[in-house]
Amino acid sequence: MIFESTVLSGISVKNRIIRSATHDGLADESGKPTQKLINKYVYLAKNNVGCIITGYIGVSENGMSPYPAMLKLHKDGMIDAYKALTDAVHAYDTPIIAQLAHCGRQTSSKSIGAQKVAPTAMRHLFYPDKAKELDENEIYQIIDDFVLSAVRAKQAGFDGVQLHAGHGYLLHDFLSPYGNRRNDGWGGSIENRCKIVKLIIKGIKEKTDNMPVWIKLSATDNRKNGMNINDSIEIVKYLESAGLDCVEVSCGSVEDGMNTMRSRVMPMDAVFKYREPCASFPSKLKSISLSAAKLVNPLIKQPTPLENFNVINASKIKKNVSIPVIAVGGIHKLNDMEHIVDSNMADFVSMCRPFICEPNLVTKLMKGTQKQAKCIMCNYCGLVIEKESTKCLYGEVNL
Numbered sequence: 001m002i003f004e005s006t007v008l009s010g011i012s013v014k015n016r017i018i019r020s021a022t023h024d025g026l027a028d029e030s031g032k033p034t035q036k037l038i039n040k041y042v043y044l045a046k047n048n049v050g051c052i053i054t055g056y057i058g059v060s061e062n063g064m065s066p067y068p069a070m071l072k073l074h075k076d077g078m079i080d081a082y083k084a085l086t087d088a089v090h091a092y093d094t095p096i097i098a099q100l101a102h103c104g105r106q107t108s109s110k111s112i113g114a115q116k117v118a119p120t121a122m123r124h125l126f127y128p129d130k131a132k133e134l135d136e137n138e139i140y141q142i143i144d145d146f147v148l149s150a151v152r153a154k155q156a157g158f159d160g161v162q163l164h165a166g167h168g169y170l171l172h173d174f175l176s177p178y179g180n181r182r183n184d185g186w187g188g189s190i191e192n193r194c195k196i197v198k199l200i201i202k203g204i205k206e207k208t209d210n211m212p213v214w215i216k217l218s219a220t221d222n223r224k225n226g227m228n229i230n231d232s233i234e235i236v237k238y239l240e241s242a243g244l245d246c247v248e249v250s251c252g253s254v255e256d257g258m259n260t261m262r263s264r265v266m267p268m269d270a271v272f273k274y275r276e277p278c279a280s281f282p283s284k285l286k287s288i289s290l291s292a293a294k295l296v297n298p299l300i301k302q303p304t305p306l307e308n309f310n311v312i313n314a315s316k317i318k319k320n321v322s323i324p325v326i327a328v329g330g331i332h333k334l335n336d337m338e339h340i341v342d343s344n345m346a347d348f349v350s351m352c353r354p355f356i357c358e359p360n361l362v363t364k365l366m367k368g369t370q371k372q373a374k375c376i377m378c379n380y381c382g383l384v385i386e387k388e389s390t391k392c393l394y395g396e397v398n399l
Contacts (some may be wrong), residue, residue, distance in 0.1 A: 009212040009245040015050040020350035021099040023055040025389035031072025032081035045092035047360040056101035059149040063102030066111040086157035095159040104170030119180040125255040147203035160212030168253030178226035198242040214246040219313040248326040249314035263379040270383040315345040333372040357392045
């Protein structure tokens with residue numbers, strides 16, 4: 001069943017294995033996809049991935065990532081470059097979904113050239129400059145930014161869009177009572193916290209002739225008074241009634257550390273090479289600090305389980321909605337993929353890190369030459385993106 005062709009939100013897919021959104025760091029200076037990114041996606045398509053979700057694409061000037069070479073679709077002049085991307089992928093009968101995002105608190109004012117914004121004026125553990133609380137006019141502007149970016153995605157040939165409402169980004173902060181402490185019509189009840197997402201979905205549907213709209217959701221976020229599975233079930237039910245077509249179930253936020261991308265131990269060498277402020281320590285201080293960090297590293301409690309860690313929440317959501325559910329997070333073994341789908345715990349599975357390590361993984365699984373990904377979940381790839389384009393510690397396929 002995992003390798004059978006099927007239909008997802010009206011989109012024909014070759015199988016039920018999806019490449020989850022991955023920041024590749026391969027946009028040009030203006031945010032357009034480069035030829036290297038097109039080559040990367042074509043290689044995935046050639047190797048039988050069922051569907052590709054792009055890395056997050058910025059919709060607003062004040063919502064761009066601090067990471068280098070983020071994709072952007074905030075201007076009409078970007079459309080032709082994305083059309084080249086979708087045409088190249090469609091040549092291999094592979095659908096491609098544009099993930100649209102606003103970083104909210106998870107950026108720095110310095111990197112965007114203006115004070116960053118959020119539902120509530122709060123600081124972020126890793127980006128400590130304080131965010132400005134959005135006023136109502138600014139919220140409506142961001143809604144328009146998402147809708148117009150979706151219109152451009154439609155014109156560029158994308159098969160659908162996915163709203164990034166997980167991992168601590170702006171839409172997650174609106175949905176989560178931890179990030180949303182407002183007392184007006186945009187905060188408090190689930191309906192109020194969902195209002196921005198509901199209006200984005202409604203606007204996209206109206207402006208694109210009912211283009212499929214998916215969402216990536218952190219069902220839990222490990223924050224005090226944050227997202228929990230019971231609220232998440234109600235959120236997805238509410239958004240389904242607003243026109244949502246599909247949900248990808250993830251967890252966590254950047255403030256959680258490695259909860260979203262789990263590993264057995266923290267990759268300390270990569271932390272001190274790529275993550276601020278450690279990366280900017282003077283060399284002597286860095287050497288001493290890294291040695292100390294390595295000593296305590298085995299004692300740092302890591303989230304559990306290491307594998308398939310969103311499947312239970314995906315299953316709980318699936319029991320309460322009729323739209324397709326995608327499970328992501330630590331899914332590396334073919335037997336697990338088959339069990340998740342065959343047991344009706346989720347309709348599809350998606351992966352990020354395994355495809356960084358092996359973009360031809362689906363072909364290997366189909367041929368039976370491998371039964372699981374070679375990715376060891378070291379999370380080097382999750383840290384290198386803070387300074388460079390995404391890559392695996394053990395090298396990458398020469399595209």
